[in-house]
Structure formats: structure tokens, C-alpha cells
Amino acid sequence: MKMLRLLSALWALFYCSGVFAAGTVPGFSLTPQFDMLGKPAVGCRLYVIQAGTTSTPQNAYQDTGLTIPLPNPIVCDSTARLSQFFVADGTIKLRLTDKNGVQLFVGDNLLVVGPSSGGGGGGGTVDPTTIAATGDLKVAYGTSVLSGWVRANGRTIGSATSGATERANADTSALFAYLWGADANLAVSGGRGASAAADFSANKTIALPDLRGRVIAGRDGNSLAGRIGSGAGSFGVNNDTLGAAGGAEVHSLITANLPPYTPSGSVLSTLLNGGSTMYGFTIPGSNVGVGGAVTGGTQTQITTLLSVSSSFTGTAQGGTSAAFDTTQPTMLATYYLKL
Template identity: 55%
Template sequence: MIKRFFLTLALSFGLMSPSFAAGTIPFSLSQQFDSLGKPLANCFFYIIQAGTTSTPQSAYQDSALTQALPNPMRCDASGRLPQFFLADGLIKVRIADKNGVAQAYPNGANGIDNIQVIGPSGGGGGGGGGPDPTTLLQTGHMELFYGSGTLSGFVRCNGRTIGSSVSGATERANADTSALFNYLWGADANLVVSGGRGASAAADFAANKTITLPDCRGRTIAGLDDMGNAAAGRLTSSYFGAVATTLGAVGGAESQTLTIAQMPSHYHSASILDPGHTHPFSAAQFAAGAFGISGSSAQQVNLASSATASATTGVRVTSSNGLDTTNSAGGGLPHPIVAPTILTTIYIKL
């Protein structure tokens, strides 16, 4: 009888004690980005009661909901949030960058409201998964950014090197370059690996080798001429200067010096007009008595005017370049062939 009483009492207290079901949301362990795809390093992550403007909602680092996390939470240097757990129900979140500037949301909303906490008691069947990886920037993704310095989560495509923390790499020497090292090692066999390529990318990274990054300095980017289709022939080795179906191939130049064969067909008129000419002359007139003629038989002699026969001179053009040529003109210097261009920095995702 006494045992039954205490058992009933214990059950009563158990039923009266608060019970919290733990769950999470897809933001847990996810990396946050701004509208340009740049990681939100050291960002603030606010968890708010659903339907309110700013009333805090507790988050915990354990599924038993006993070890509270600060609110707001802070992302790490790569913009990634820690793992956290929430009580079952709906919540609201808001994100601000490291300077406290709130991030933009659709329709100007002040955060994202009415997010369902996913967990065993919330019908999620084992907890919420992370974000769809296809919606995030993948390793090897190239990004333009209007700046010139380093960018968290990325390295610059500047022809320098990446590798492990003791590799001596010149762009970034850190363990977080492993994924990009492996990707580039497999994607482009022309990228130089210090000491030569070994059995695998993983082996080379473990051996503290470096790999050269794509070199986009002073270069525009164009699509491969085939990209999974037949080659379009818009870029050919004759003019591009490299095989345009090879990833990472480089070609082109900022200037061009024309050869004679590349100049449009033309001529320089240099004719001389020589229509021919004559030299006129008039014969002298002799009066009576000239040449010893005298008397009544002496007569005045008159000779008619005349001229020499017409003839050309055979004049020809000559110059320092030779007979029948004109003097050269122009300097033979290269001329610019650069399209209108604006410069930014090109990054590649670690």
C-alpha cells in the first residue's frame, strides 16, 4: 500500500515536471553567406520567439537543453555556425554581419519567421539535416569580388601556391586548403605540383607539396570552346594561340604588330606625268647681200619657224627603298587590341 502511494506520487511529480523535446533547424552547422556569396565571417545569429520582433529564444549546445548558448551566437571565421538545439515548436532567426548590419531578407522582412524546429518529437524522423549542398558554393567555384585583399573561405587566382601548414605555400599554407588542393590536382593536370605529382592528391598534400593556382592576373575569362558539346570554333589555336578545349589554357595578347600578310591589300600611287614636249626654234632671216650675194639677183631669204620632234624623257620614281618605290612611312609599333575592361579580383573557393 505504501509502495503504491509513493509510486503514484512519483508519477504525479513526473507528469507535473516540465518536459522539453529537443530539435534543431537547418542553420545548425551551416555556413552563412552575404548576398554576394561572401562568407559572413564572425557574423551574429539571433534566435527569436516566433511572431515577435526581438524577444530572445534560448538555444542550447546539448540535446538535453541544459547548456545554454549565448544569444546572439557567433559564426566562426568562415561564417559557419556551431551546432545548436532548440525546444520544439516554431522560431524566428535574424542574421547580422560582424559589424551588426542586418542582412537583407525577401520583402524587407526583419528576419525569417515561423521556422519549424525539426526533431524526433516534431515529426522530423530523427532530426533536421543540413542545407542542400547544391545550394552552397562548391570547392573550385570562382568568384569576382570588388576588392584586392584576401577573402575568407577563398584564395586568389594569382598563380601562387596552396598547401598544408608546413608546405611553404605562397598564397595560403593551411589545412583548410586540402579540398581545393585535391580538386585542382584532379581537374587540371597542367597545374604544377612542387616536386612532381605523386600517386594521388591526398598523398601529395600529406607530403606537404604545393600546387599552383590558376593564374588569372590581367586575364579575362572565356568559356571552353566545347563545354560538353562539339567545339564551336569561336576560339581556335590559329588566333587564340592555344587549344581552346583544354581547361586552363591561356592565349591572346593585349597588343598586336601587323605583318605585311595581315595588312589589307593596298597600293600607294606614285606615277609621274610626262606628256612629252618639244623645243621650238626659228630660223634666221638673211637680207640681200648676205653671203656675198649682190646685185639684182640678190633676194631676201626667209625660213619658216619650226620645232623639234616630240619625245618623252623616261623619268622614273626612285626613293631610299629603291627604283619605282616611295619612301616608307609608319613606325611598325604594336597597336592595342584590348576591349573596354574593368578590373576586380578573381577568387576560387577553398
């Protein structure tokens, strides 16, 4: 009896502690299947088998905790799509038949793509460095919602009853907690509580990073690079702050953008002869002699200097001071965050 209680306790510890890390097999979970003619294989059957065996069944589950088993085989729905399923990390064997039992696919030692390595699989373990982890970003050339991902579009995630605008579902809890801890500037509806878990349970939402219309630059981190951010142009934000956003699509040229230049030159402002005075002649009834000599006249000193000034107004030239484009050559795709 003592041994039975001990085994029960070990079973509870083993299963409730999350030792069985879970994953799925790309190309099958939530994916339509087709027959040999390329038609949707409505009612097809997927047999989940232990790797390295002929037909020894292995359980598949509805949940990542591996607590709610699915039928084996899993039957395709009316759209020929298999339901979402999870199996223990490692490798697995799958056999797919049509509704009449005709084999469409069989594969052994298929890699179970999951969040970590762990026991319980039918073969080797998964290298966690080769798979996407919660909070990872990826770019996809498409516009649709992807299973297991949400778009980095500034909308919100939360529990099924949170009213979140991007995804309201229990499967957002891991990303909710990750973002809650990674970036304190991401808004939580109603304000941040004691913990991410408490806020998620309270059906609050958290805003996703908003990467719409933005490119990504690496934060400085360990040392100042001086390429963007503080002291490096018009980015205008701290270059070590996660999620900081700056820059602008267009810019208007102002005087401060022009290079410094001091004009120089000379303008004739005073008519001088000899440095300080100019002499003229009043010659009533006299003649100018040979060589310009004056005869019979009276010399008069001009003590008031002649000042010269001028101004003009030209015709306006050039443009209208419109802002100019600063956008680098760009093509649009969609950023996604891993749940």
C-alpha cells in the same frame, strides 16, 4: 552484448563514413555581432537549438566531420566575433543574446549552408545546386582574403606545413585534390606523385590558376565554335584546353596585317612617233613654210629612241610604328576559388 556490438559498429560506420554532411549559417560563423545600439557585442552568446523546438539544444562542432563539439552557447571573443562552427545539413534555430542575457536575435528554420544534403539536421535538407562547391569561381568587388575561398592569383595552396604562399592549411585539401585532377598543367612542387592525397600528405603545394589581368572565355568542349583559339585569330592556344591562356594587351601592326593590294597604271618610258621611229629634220639655212612644211632642208631618220626615267625621295610622314592597345573596356575585381 551482441546487440551492443552491432550498435557500436553501426555508430562507427554512420559517423566515420561522412553521412552527416556539415555546413554553417551565414552571418554568424566567423562574423562579428552587434548589440541594439550597433556596438560590438563582446561576450555575446549564441545558442544552437533544434529547428521547430523552443530550446532543445543541438550540437555545433569545430570540424566539418562533426566530431569535435563546441560549447553551447558559443561565446563571442573580444572582437565580438563568433568562432567558426559547423552543424549538420538541414535547418537550425539560433538565439543570440548579449553577455547579460538580453536577446539580440532569434530565428527558426534557418538554412544550414553546406556541401550536400544529408541527415541529422533539425529540418529539411540543403539543395546542393544552390551553394558553392569546391573549385567554383566567383568574382567579388574587394581585395581581401575571404573565409572559405582563395584568390585565383597563381600562388600556391597546401597543408599547414607545406609553405604554400596563398594558403597553407588543412582546409585546402579538397581544392588541392580538385585542381590536381582537373588540370595536369598546374605545377606541383617536387613533381606529381601517385595521387593528390599522397602529394598533400607529403606537404607539397599546387599552383592556383592565375587569373590576374585576364578575362574568362568558355572552352569549346563538345564541338569547335571557331570564335577563339585555333584557327580563329591571334589567341594562339588550343581552344579546348582548360586553363589555356592567350591574347595580348597590345599589338604591333605588321605588313601581314594590311589588306592585299596590287598597284597598277602606266608610265611614259619611250618617246615614239608612229610606233617605232621618230623623224627629225636638219634645216641649215632654210625656212619653215606655211603650215609647218620644211623647204630646202635635209631629212634625217632618228633610229635611237628617247627613254625617260625619273625618281624622287619624299619626306617621312606619320607615326613611329608604336604598338596599339587591344584591351576591351575593363574594370578590375578579384577572382576567388572555393575551398
